[in-house]
Amino acid sequence: MSTGPEGSANRVPTLTDVAKLAGVSVATASKAINGRDEVRAATRKRVLEAAELLSFAPNALARGLLRGRTGTVGLLTSDLEGRFSIPILMGAEDAFGAGQVSVFLCDARGDAIRERYHVRALLSRRVDGLIVVGSRTDARPPLAGSIPVPVVYAYAPSANPDDISITVDNVGGGRLAVEHLLSCGRRNIAHITGEVGFQAARDRADGAEAALADAGLSMLGGKPYYGSWDETWGRAAARIVLEQHPGVDAVFCGSDQIARGVLETLRDLGRDVPGGISVIGFDNWEAVAAHSRPRLTSIDMNLERLGAAAGRHLFAAIDGDAPPTSEQFPGRVVMRDSTAPVH
Amino acid sequence: MSTGPEGSANRVPTLTDVAKLAGVSVATASKAINGRDEVRAATRKRVLEAAELLSFAPNALARGLLRGRTGTVGLLTSDLEGRFSIPILMGAEDAFGAGQVSVFLCDARGDAIRERYHVRALLSRRVDGLIVVGSRTDARPPLAGSIPVPVVYAYAPSANPDDISITVDNVGGGRLAVEHLLSCGRRNIAHITGEVGFQAARDRADGAEAALADAGLSMLGGKPYYGSWDETWGRAAARIVLEQHPGVDAVFCGSDQIARGVLETLRDLGRDVPGGISVIGFDNWEAVAAHSRPRLTSIDMNLERLGAAAGRHLFAAIDGDAPPTSEQFPGRVVMRDSTAPVH
DNA sequence: TACGGCGCTGAAAGCCTTTTCGGCTGGTTT
DNA sequence: AAACCAGCCGAAAAGGCTTTCAGCGCCGTA
Structure with a gap:
């Protein structure tokens, strides 16, 4: 136990102790410590010194009890x-x-x-x-x-x-991702994402679809590729997408892990990222996004x-x-x- | 604000309220609620019902103040x-x-x-x-x-x-990793790890060296390859190790991320894991270890x-x-x- | 019938702080 | 010189709970 000096009345000091040491009443001590102005400068100094000496810390419980606010x-x-x-x-x-x-x-x-x-x-x-x-x-x-x-x-x-x-704002996030891909000149965009049971997955997809619609486009395959949130699904889904839509030039992924899987498959297949295909992730999970090959662009939700x-x-x-x-x-x-x- | 019924004296109930409602003193109410045995069963029941009705929760501040223990x-x-x-x-x-x-x-x-x-x-x-x-x-x-x-x-x-x-026990962890590799029949073991400034890196290396010494072996290169904790270093270090020690048949990595990088390089180079080379990581970070190719064996520090x-x-x-x-x-x-x- | 004892209850003190308010001192005004 | 004021300070209450101890009614016993 890393207690202080055991001999010296091993008790947490109270305001009473401080007041006694400073030779004032507890009321005055309280005012001095709380910076209220009804106390002479010299007195305040004495109290503060006493408090310092005893390393007094006001009991927040008592204070909370009294004020009805605990902080x-x-x-x-x-x-x-x-x-x-x-x-x-x-x-x-x-x-x-x-x-x-x-x-x-x-x-x-x-x-x-x-x-x-x-x-x-x-x-x-x-x-x-x-x-x-x-x-x-x-x-x-x-x-x-x-x-x-x-x-x-x-x-x-x-x-x-x-x-x-x-x-x-997941809808907005999905929109952001697609708008970014569009601004890179991409037109054939697929969306690979996590479990359809997640509102987040559906919202991001909705945002993506809206952004595409605004540009007069739609998702490759007409709808997202729902699966799970991990790399394994990303790897598998990428193969499926490439097969079904050889002209794909961008993939928006529902998570950084999925994106990571997609990147791996693209690399395995010798596809050029970002030259031939762009990939964007979601979450901006530093550990995943910053060390992939190439490093992953992602949506950060702040x-x-x-x-x-x-x-x-x-x-x-x-x-x-x-x-x-x-x-x-x-x-x-x-x-x-x-x-x-x-x- | 999701406050309760605003009209009904919107105040958190106190023991006094409970006591009043039950028709006993606060002292008795306290005893009844705290399960002390100086109170008749019927009385206790009345008090408990009153407490329930008011959804009374004892004020932990007051209790702590009194007992000198806050929990x-x-x-x-x-x-x-x-x-x-x-x-x-x-x-x-x-x-x-x-x-x-x-x-x-x-x-x-x-x-x-x-x-x-x-x-x-x-x-x-x-x-x-x-x-x-x-x-x-x-x-x-x-x-x-x-x-x-x-x-x-x-x-x-x-x-x-x-x-x-x-x-x-990082030393023990390093030992464990190497012993596992030895038990897989590996003899030419390299150690790629993080920054030398970390005690963890040095300890794990020490454990690994000790285990090797016990088996009459030593690390490839005579010492660990220190670098950083991430995949990028893992990828680079793997190339160096393969070049310097073509006969390497196992790599013990100081982190799962490093191991992940090593695995990627090995895959790029068409090396067979775990057939030709075994790789073991450290930390058992599920997100990283469970989705690599192949899935990564690792040391979990519990x-x-x-x-x-x-x-x-x-x-x-x-x-x-x-x-x-x-x-x-x-x-x-x-x-x-x-x-x-x-x- | 009177009394000791037991079982239950309640009054009150105490935990530590803040805040109100009355009182004291010393200086200023008429 | 009396009255007054400002400036400081301290006594006391409050906040909700636990615990001690005295008191009360009631039963059993002498």
Whole structure:
């Protein structure tokens, strides 16, 4: 145990100790420490020195009890392993960071029972608000029971449109990807993506189709190639697409992993990327996109900014500021080497 | 804001409310709810029903204030993005999970100032203990200042041997990898790994060398090929190794990403894996290892178990149980297709 | 019948801080 | 010189809970 000097009354110092040492009352000590102006400069200095000497840290529990505000927030996620929770979590932490807010992290593992349990515990700890992060973009049932604090849903929206949900604009993302390919001069575009059961897959496909329609085009094969989110599917699907549509000159992939698989097949077949065929991924997962051959252009959904927005919205709701509404975040194209700008 | 029925005295119910509704004193209500035996069964029932009706949740702040135990723990990590913090975090949450502990998550971003700031805040919230998770296995300076609660260091050990550190046995992991290759009948083994500045790289290399020495062998080239942790280096290094040691029949890689690069080069060159050359990675990063061609055998360091152990050790320290000591976790081989069992 | 003892309940103190408000001091105004 | 004011400071209450201890009614026993 890395406790301090064991002999010296091993107890966390309280305001009373500080006051005693400084020779003032606790009330004065409190005011001095909290920077209130009803205290003489000299007195404040004495108190501050005493506090420093004892390395006093005010008891946030007592403070929270009194003020009815704890300065804590619960972050309820469904899959920590996923790549989506973490950036959001970081963004949220940033949004709070500078201030006085600490974050309770709970992983419900996608289990409703466990989720309820965690919510109970968090409410018991009197968090000022809750952020609920999903692992898929499909709408999720809102938190069960009536929650006495503001709740913001991030990434996965709440099924209740009255709730505040901060989400990613997957339709826009799909559109962005296709528009980028079009701007590279491509016309024969196929879309290989993940499981059709995912809203994200369907939304991205919708965006892609819309962008193509705007250009008077349509997807090769008339619809997306749905499969799974991994490289293995990407490799297989690429073969299928090449066979069915030898004239394909661009592939929009629903994930970076799929794109990676596509790139591998193209390489196996000696196809020139991006000369003959352009490939664009989705998610901008650095570890995957930055080391493929060629390096993969991808759509980044700015998850960290999304997390930060969730944090800000929660704040606003807590403070009862402006009626915070839902928000949808656009993505951006991160150019690497698998797509070539128009010559 | 998803608050409950706004009209009904919109205030979180307190024990007093419950007591009033049940027609008993707060003292009795407290005892009834906490399952103490100084209360008649009928009375307890009344209280419990009242609590249920109001959906009363005891105020953990008040309780913590009184008992001097908050049931909270601070988890201080240095890089959330990294793949190492998360499993540890989940393991720790599991270790606490069943019980009454909530976890404050703080990301210091590898910055000492920010770390100090977070520690201050956590102590102010009167956490019962701290887990410090590093992003590399290099020893880190212990937390600054005297910390009045137990601290457990996970993944990255504290430089102070008196502290409790739960770490991964990288030397053992390197040994494991080589022993596996030897058991596959390989004798000409090269080691391609990451930056020499990482203790993890050096440790794994040491383990590998020791295992080879035990078998009367040594590494091809006499020492590891140090570089960086990514695929690009893996691809380049594989070419170098093949050129310098045409007889190489196995490569132990310091990371799955390096291994992935090695596999790609071998594939480009038409070499047979695992027939002609075996490849083994390190970290067992599912996303990378499970979709390479062939699928990659790797060393898994059981980070989740490590996290759980950190949680348990922290508990023990908090409860003042057995003097908790440091611990080192072994890894295990996860067989896939890039190494073949001996025929 | 009187009394000891048992089982249950409630009043009150305490945990640590913030905030209100009354009181004290010393200087200024009439 | 009396009244007043500003500036500081301290006593006390509040916030929700647990725990101790005294008290009450009731049963069994002498």
